[in-house]
Amino acid sequence: MIPVQPVILTPDQRIRVFVSSSMTELAAERQAVRDAVHRLRLVPVMFEQGARAHPPRDVYRAYLEQSQIFIGVYGESYGWVAPGERLSGLEDEFRLAGTLPRLIYVKDAEHRDPRLAAMLDGLSYRTFDRPAELRELVEDDVAVLLSERFESPTAGPPDPEPTAGRLPAAPTPLIGRDDDLVALATMVTDDAVPLVTLTGTGGIGKTRLAMAAAERVAPFFPDGLRFVDLSSVVSTELVGEALARGLGVRTSGAVPASTDVASWLRTKRLLLLVDNFEQVADAGPVIGEILRTAPGVTALVTSRAPVRLADERVYPVPPLGAPDSDDPAVVAASPAVRLFVDAARAAVPSFSLTPASTADVALIIRRLHGLPLAIILAAAKVRLLSPAEIVGHLDNQLGLLTGGARDLPDRQRTLRDTIAWSYDLLRAEERALFDRLGVFAGGWDLGAAEAVADPNSDVLTLLEGLVESTLVRQDAAPDGHERFTMLDTIRDYALERLRDGGQAEPARRAHAAHCLRLAEAAEPHLNGADGPLWLRRLELERENVNTALGWFLEQDDPARALRLVWATWAFWWRRGHIDEANRHVARILDRGDLLDEPDTGRALLAAGVLAFVSGQNERAEDLFGRAVPLLRAAGDDQGVSLALGPLGQFAALRGDRPLAIRLLDEAKAKGEQWQVGLYHSRVARLKIEEGAYDEALRQLRLAVEVSRQVQDQFVALLAQYTWAVWSVTRGDRDEAREHLVKGLSLAAATGDEPAVAQFLGAVADLDSRPEDDLARAVRLDAAAQALRTPSNEMWMRAFVAPWPRVGLDPDATRARLGGAAYADAWQAGEALGVPRAVALATTGET
Incomplete structure (x- = not known):
């Protein structure tokens, strides 16, 4: 492989x-x-x-x-x-x-x-x-x-942060898994094995081991490693969408998300780590189809059961080895004891094994069946208890705390009982906060915790206690701010306690209200200069936003669900989460009987925008047409502008230029500043098609100026691309290339892969004249094609004109280069990736 x-x-x-x-x-x-x-x-x-x-x-x-x-x-x-x-x-x-x-x-x-x-x-x-x-x-x-x-690197623009699919930080050191790592490295790097599945009960350490194995072999996968967590996915139908989100792949409502994922992966040589597959055990065919389409991809999956696909290799993860004697040297060398000592030192730095405590620690390990998570939870108690006292608690209390099902497997019951014991050792205020924190689906920050907590509590102090207990993890987010999470097994317990205590409804209500406040705070910034920062913030909170939307709809409150979607609509379409947004909007419209006319207009508009960027023009035109009268009646100028811009494009495509200009002019008059930038690029496109080049140039200059004023990257991209079309139509290839390179650099810096593919393909065409370096042009074209997916192409077609080809077509290029040289250049181009492809287009070197 x-x-x-x-x-x-x-x-x-x-x-x-x-x-x-x-x-x-x-x-x-x-x-x-x-x-x-x-x-x-x-x-x-x-x-x-x-x-x-x-x-x-x-x-x-x-x-x-x-x-x-x-x-x-x-x-x-x-x-x-x-x-x-x-x-x-x-x-x-x-x-x-x-x-x-x-x-x-x-x-x-x-x-x-x-x-x-x-x-x-x-x-x-x-x-x-x-x-x-x-x-x-x-x-x-x-x-x-x-x-x-050193001089600043010039090979290409920096990768945007945060990187989709990045491997999370390891929460604990990996101890006692050397043999497992060697075995897994051998499996994962075997050309004949496309799928390796780590199986085992919760808390056995599947995720931590998979992360270490993936990091170990990642250097031998030219396109690196990507991580996707399925813990929040509740149905098989949403697996493709979750994979697309995790990989940063744009989706649409026109094709299945898994098709976009497979298309994006088809040329990659990449290790894909999929965590918590047991959530969607029937989705094996989705993984199978992706691996068939992308033969260079190897999947490393964690699950409580095998995926059950052909060519799958299953690796049952064993518990950590417990000491097989009471000899102090044997006990101290045991992997499970080493983990206990490491976790205990994290709680009490002076902790060490003593002749008196060694036998007690060995007993703890045996009682916990070598389960790493249970060992870590128990070791954290050395702040309060000696090892001997921990043994006493284990012997006297575990199994009596939860009233849980006694027919669970021993290891699973042990883990549950250990979590319950850790919970019972908390103070009452800490338990109350722990329960409420279970409502967060994707982690939280301090402000979010304060939003769901008892307003009279000292949340920071309580959080510190939960972190010290190891029931809550503290990590740094990509922006450097502190963020908190729970392991899924622990979160399940928190939610159970929340329901049993009768506090689930008020906690979920507070959580949804917090998400709505966050969305409303982000709304005025998403199309401005600090938009990228807010888009990244919303990406971190995406699972929480989804949970809040579900809560509003469960409570028969589609108006507030719509308010949340509308406040964040720029996030959904700019970040490419179209499938997800479509699902939310469809559910809102299904409850249309509970919406007033202004909200109905906005819901139709939202559905229309999503159809427009998915290439479903007939559906989009119908939805916009139904939305505009309702938006006009409500005095919603921004909404009217958003609908009239695409309607103007549709009129132009039908050849009705006067209607197109009228619609676009009204869209400009009623829109925000960034929409004015779109207006100038759209009118410039019409004027180019009419041959009115001077007026087109005037509109392009205005579009660039607006993009500078509002510092909107998307508006700037459209302006640079349309200006390149203007230049090449007038025969000035050098000027066209200059604008393409500007747009390409900006698209790469902002992580806009659809735009990168569009600009790279246009540069490849300009560089494919007989006197040019045809092999380089083929590499650029292949790099562009490697980034294209069905939804990517629909997205770009919604906003820009087709590129007017002026270079040699592929058949002519192949004939000049020769079949073997063309194939070599194409294969090399597919492997370039964004930074090197941008460097090749901008400097001629990789």
Whole structure:
């Protein structure tokens, strides 16, 4: 599936930062460094032992040769020493990096391997305590180093943040899974295995193991790794939509979302990690169809049961090994005990095994059946209880707390009982907040927690207690702000307690009201200069918004559901979540009997906009036509403008230019400033078709000026593309290319893949004259085609004219190059990806 290359190359050729550390001991710290490097728009090179195709030493040596910065992160461990070797891989990497600028970070530790201490002796390094602190240090230090030692990278625009499908930060180190990792790496990198499924009960550690395995083998997938979480998906029909959201693929109501996903993946050589598949166990055919369409993709799935597809390899995840004797050395070396000690030190840094506590910790591990999540929850109690007291609680209370079903499997019942025990140890105020936090579907920040909590409570202090108990996780969001989450198993328990306590309705009402307030706060910004920031914020809150919409509709309140959709409509269509928005709007219209006429007009308008950007012009025209009288009667000028713009386009397509101009003029008069920018590009398109080039140019200049005033990237993209059409129609290819390159750079910087594909295809056409570098033109065309999906193309067709081809057609290009050279160039272009394709179009090099 992934051919072995004779030369080992890092996945990206921008400034590369080699990160050296032990794999399992410092997993969270490695993720912190990765985050810091990504935020600086550089490429982390994370060697992972056990991947295929090349001996590990050859791989990290090759990676080091291609890196420009070395970061070493060290804790207690000296690292693994291979048979026959004198040095660990950790020290070998350090020595080989002697010619690179080196940044060294050492974690505070009571004990350090003497060999590591000797290696660090005499070096200048910075110390840290927590992963978040390390991330800040690395980001600051690398930024200073770049300013002193490197020029700014020019290979292409930075990838936008946050990256869809990015692997989440590891919440805990991975302990005792070395053999599992080696086995999984072998499976996942086997060409004959398109699907590997990790199975096991909740809390067994499937997700954490899958994340570590994926990170280990990711460097050998040229298009990298993508992560999709299905925990919030409630039906098989929504799996394609969830995959599209997770991958950042635009959808529409015209084709199934899974078709767009398969189309987007078809040329990729990529590892797709799909978490929590048990939520939608009947969706195996969706995964199967994607893998058939995209033979370069390998799926790594976590589930409580196999997906049951041909060629699937199932890996049952075992519990962590418990000590098989009471010998203190054997107990201390047990993976499960090591995890307990690590989690206990996170709660009480001075915790250590003593002769008195060793046997008690072994008993805890055996009682918890080696379940990692249960062990972590129990270890957090060392703040309050000694290991002996924890044993007493386990013996006396577990199984008596919840009244849960006693026919559950032992491990599943143990986990549930451990969660219940952790819950009962909370103070009453903490339990009340814990219950209410279960309403959040996609995490929350402090303000959101305050919105659903008892108004008289000290939410920050209570949250701190929940984090210390490990029932709530605290993570940094992509924008650097703190965000809180619960594991799905724990959230299920919180919701159960909320229902049993009779507080579900008021908590869900408060949650929905908070989401509506957030949407209304975002609304005035979404089409302005700070729109990207608010769009990213809404992306983080998307699952919560969906939950709130469901609540309003369950309460027979389609008006408030519509208000929430309308306040965020720019988010749905600009971020490409068209299928999702269509579903919400359809449910609102199904309750149209509860809407007044102004709201009915807006609901029809919303449905019309979604049909328009999905290429369903007849349906869109009908919906707009029904909406306009209601919007006019309500005095809703903005709504009227939004409907008249597309209606003007439809009139022009039918050849009724006078009607088109009248409709567009009224749309301009009633619209907001960004809509005025759209007006000028639309009129310019009409004038180009009429041959009125001077007037078209005047309109284009106005469109560009408006885009600068409102700092709206979408308006700017349409203006630059339409200006390129104007230039090429008048025979000025150089000017046309100049506008295409401007638009292409902007589209790439804002992560607009449909626009990137459109601009790349146009540049490829301009560059395919007989005297041009035809192989480069083919690579650009292939790169554009690799980004196209059915919904992407519909989206662009809704706003721009077809590109007027002026270069050689594919058959003529193939004839000039020869079949083999054309095929090689096409294959190379498909593998470029956005940054390198943009670099090729703008500078001629990748």
